[in-house]
Amino acid sequence: MGLEIQLNEHNKQEYPPMHTVEHILNQTMVRMFGCPRSKNAHIERKKSKCDYLLQEEPSAEMMAEVERRVNEIIDQHLPVTIEFIPKTEAGAIVDLSKLPDDASDMLRIVRIGNYDACACIGTHVSNTSEIGHFKMLTYDYTEGRLRMRFKLIE
Numbered sequence: 001m002g003l004e005i006q007l008n009e010h011n012k013q014e015y016p017p018m019h020t021v022e023h024i025l026n027q028t029m030v031r032m033f034g035c036p037r038s039k040n041a042h043i044e045r046k047k048s049k050c051d052y053l054l055q056e057e058p059s060a061e062m063m064a065e066v067e068r069r070v071n072e073i074i075d076q077h078l079p080v081t082i083e084f085i086p087k088t089e090a091g092a093i094v095d096l097s098k099l100p101d102d103a104s105d106m107l108r109i110v111r112i113g114n115y116d117a118c119a120c121i122g123t124h125v126s127n128t129s130e131i132g133h134f135k136m137l138t139y140d141y142t143e144g145r146l147r148m149r150f151k152l153i154e
């Protein structure tokens with residue numbers, strides 16, 4: 001009986017601090033812009049990128065605010081916890097729209113404090129204090145797609 005599901009192509013070797021900050025960044029983008037979580041992310045130890053679908057190009061001030069909020073969450077030293085929840089109950093907590101039809105009945109839900117909850121099979125840090133800090137490197141906006149590149153610093 002498999003409890004874990006494959007939500008999308010997921011590299012289990014992902015660097016846990018970088019992958020965990022991806023969750024925080026996704027939730028921050030959802031809250032600030034009302035956009036979906038990134039469906040096209042490339043997470044590497046040294047440098048990562050995430051794409052977001054936005055109707056308008058964000059201002060430089062908004063992008064600086066994204067970085068500030070992500071670090072504000074990190075600095076709260078939130079616990080990262082994992083629980084298994086029946087699929088029938090998980091819809092109230094996380095977006096199930098990307099779930100494959102053959103997903104198992106129990107979903108692995110990753111929570112970052114009370115800030116974010118996401119069905120994920122990846123590897124995460126156990127507390128946001130292990131992440132370091134989030135540094136946005138560059139971003140560009142083309143035809144409704146914001147591409148953001150970032151790294152982690154001390």
Ligand SMILES: [Zn+2]
Pocket residue numbers: 019023110120121122123124
């Ligand atoms: Zn994850």
